[in-house]
Amino acid sequence: DWTDSVKEAQRHWIGRSEGAAVRFAVANDAGQPDSAGTEVEVFTTRPDTLHGVSFMVLAPEHDLVAGLTSDAQRSEVEAYVEAAGMKSERDRQGDKSISGVFTGGNVVHPITGALVPVWIADYVLAGYGTGAIMAVPAGDERDWRFAKHFDLVIPPIFKDVDTQEAVCTDKGAILCNSGEWNGMRASEAIPLALDWVEAQGCGTRKVNYRIRDAVFSRQRYWGEPFPIAYENGIATRITGATVTLPKVDAYLPTEDGEPPLARAVREDWLVFRGDAMETNTMPGWAGSSWYFLRYMDPHNENAFCDRSKSDYWGQVDLYVGGAEHTTGHLLYSRFWTKFLHDLGYIGFDEPFKFMINQGMILGRSSFVYRIQGTNTFVSANQRKAHRTQRLHVDINLVDNDKLDLDGFRAWRTEFANAKFILDDDGSYTCGHEVEKMSKSKYNVQTPDELVERYGADTLRCYEMFLGPLTQHKPWDTQGISGVHNFLRKIQRLYTKTAEGGMPSSSSDDALRIVHKAIAKVTDDLDRHAFNTVVSALMIAVNDLSSLDNRCGEDALQPLATLLSPYAPHLAEELWQTAGGEGSVLDAAWPEAQDAYLVEDQTTYPISFNGKVRFKLDLAASMSPADVEATVRADERTQAQLEGKAIQKVIVVPSRIVNVVM
Incomplete structure (x- = not known):
């Protein structure tokens, strides 16, 4: 049971797609397939759109680029290839600009025999698919934009669709100008197109994957060592022994740039074979x-x-x-x-x-505003009067959005001589924003100070209390005192009870409160609703504290067990105070008893024309008719009527009564 978003992301990463590997013959100067039989293979999920192919695009690194490039285009192509080689694949995938160069070469269309010009562009990656695409600008957004940018032909292959104005990606579109596939939709034409390319010998059915090989080695110390040794430069696998990490004098590369394991000498290895050991380690996964x-x-x-x-x-x-x-x-x-x-x-x-997928605890970042080209910082309240650059500042230098000026100057050497444009009260107001905690944003909150002030149990409870487990939550300590007061209150409940001698049994009222808490907390934990557990415990402690009679061991021991996953240190003390044996962490989880989950009476708010005027405690077993009769007979009802007649009495069992006058 995984979230749909995770499963969809993995499907996209794996990128399984069914289609055809289609081969286009490279054309010679006469416009015929060259004598060497050179072909460019492309993968397509839409072989039914072959009639719409008007150009081909190769990755700049493709092996056939040099052979396809004409003398007239060679210098331009080589310059483009060099420029593309300076970009990472991520940069190329993220770049939305359009660029490319015509190679001067052509391939032969497998159906029509027409010449198809071959371009190179960095949006095609050598490591994905075949590193070449057949461009169908009428049906592909990227191809359409490329064709419009370079004024290339866009063959119309979809009925009643003007692909000169916009691309058509609708698989339900009807084909036209497509030979024997005219009048068909993709679902009908694709199987026929697959049969055709195989029958003609210019392609085969194929399943393609977006996923690529991952490098299974790292140049760092921490990681599983490879059981591989080298003898005369030849790698051999070590069997019958377990290779472990050797001791090194530093977890750094050698002066020659070799991995840290290369710092180890033969004596440092528990297992050493051959002339040398493999010094790369396995990746974390x-x-x-x-x-x-x-x-x-x-x-x-x-x-x-x-x-x-x-x-x-x-x-x-x-x-x-x-x-x-x-x-x-x-x-x-x-x-x-x-x-x-x-x-x-x-x-x-x-x-x-x-x-x-747990939500992220977000940080509250603080910002200062430097006037561009200077070392002068203007307060957030006055920044709009200047052209400024926003910079993150260490949150430890900010208190209630006010910057510690001396601390800021001492923080980093480039700010030692910083000047400030302050507010009228002489203070510098920082900007703020809730975002991901990161060292680079200087907004990381460490728990040490909070633990020192409130204790680890308070911090644990507050973290759970912030919100649902799966949601992102901004870290804000303003509510932590409320959770701390709750833990103090529950401690007082136990201490007060123990002062007069801990009774062994509790009143039915106390047991009803505790068993309702057991049922609620157990259900919340099973649903991973960890934040509402704290709320349920707060309600139970408030209700128990309001009782006139003291609680006993049979109520306070289960309550300590419920608290133990959240506040284990305090729960251990409370368990001992309530007469528990051993550790609360070893205690059996309490089970709610049905007898205490049934309410003996219900408190009904009594409304008159929708406005609550008083409350009435009635037996939970009373029928709606009996509830109505009791309300009608109550003297407070008569006082509210002021001589008016009752038109109707609406009873919502165990909830509310509304008297309509």
Whole structure:
């Protein structure tokens, strides 16, 4: 049970698509397929749009670029290839600008025999697919924009659609100018087009994947070492021994730029073979992809996990982790689990049954405003009168949005001589914004000060109280005193009760309050609604504190157990105060007794024409007719009527009574 967003992101990352690998013959100077039989292969999910191909685009790194480039275009092509090589794939994917160069070469259209000009552009990546695309500008947004930018032909292949004005990506569009596929929609034409390219020998059916190989090595110390040694420069796998990390004098690369493990000498390795050991280490996901399986059988020297134990324990029941792991750890864990399942080592093919993406605790950033070209900083209240640059400032230098000027000057050397334009009261007001906590934003809140002031239990409870587990929540300590007061109140409840001698039994009222809390807290925990657990405990403590009679062990011991996951230190003290044996952490989780969950009486708000005038405590078992009769007979009702007749009495069982006059 994973969120749809995570599953969809993984599907997109894997990028499985069905289509055809279509081959276009490279044309010679005479416009015929060259004698060498050179072909450019493209992958397409829409072979039915072959009649709409008006140009081809290759990645600048494609192997055939040099051979396709004419002498007249060579200098321009080489310059473009060099410029594209200076960009990362991420930069190229994120760049929305349009660029490209015609190679001067052509390929032959497999259906019409027409010449198709070949371009290069950095939006096509060599590592994805074949590194070449057949451009159908009538049906692809990217191709359409490219064609419009370079004034290339856009063949109309969709009936009643003006693709000169806009691209058509509707798979329900009807084909035209497409030979035997005219009048068909994609769902009808694609199977026929696949049959055609295979029958003509210019293509084959193919399943393509967006996912690419990942580098399985790192140049750092911490990581699993590879069991590989080198003898005369030849790599050999080490068997029959466990290779562990050697001791090194520093976790830094060598002066020659080799990984940290290269700092170790032969004597530092517990296992050393050949002339040299492999000094790269495995990436973090090498271990994190399957560590949960090892937990089931951690001392097994012969296998990572005995099959009988993995069959007994099964999958991980609950995984709590951030969505940032969607296409990393979570994806690799699934790969490894499926791989081990296919080999028969485990009996399940998914690692985690249920997953929750916890929300992020956000920070409140503070900003100063530097006047451009100067070292003068203007207060937020006056910044609009200047051209300024907004800079993050350490939140420890800010109190109630006011900047510590001396602390700011001492913070960083470039600000030592900073000047300030202040508010009328002589203070500097900082700007603020709620965003992700980050060292680079200087907005990281450390818990040390809060723990010192309020205690670890208060911090734990407050973190849970901030909001639902799955939502992002801004860190704001203004409400922490309320949670602290709640813990003090529950401590007073136990202390006050113990002063007169802890009774063994409680009143029915007290037991009703506690068992309602047991039911609520248990249900909230099962639903992972951790924030409402704190609310339920607050209500229970308030209700118990308002009782005239003291609580006993049978109420206070279960209450301490309910508190223990949130405030374990205080709960341990309360457990002992209530006469509990051993540790509260070892106590059985309390079960709510149905007898105490049924209310003996209900408090009805009595309304007259929609306005509540008084409340009436009645037996919970009373029928609506009896409730109405009791309300009519109450002297307070007569006082509200002031001689008017009752038109109707509406009774909502166990909720409210409304008298309509």
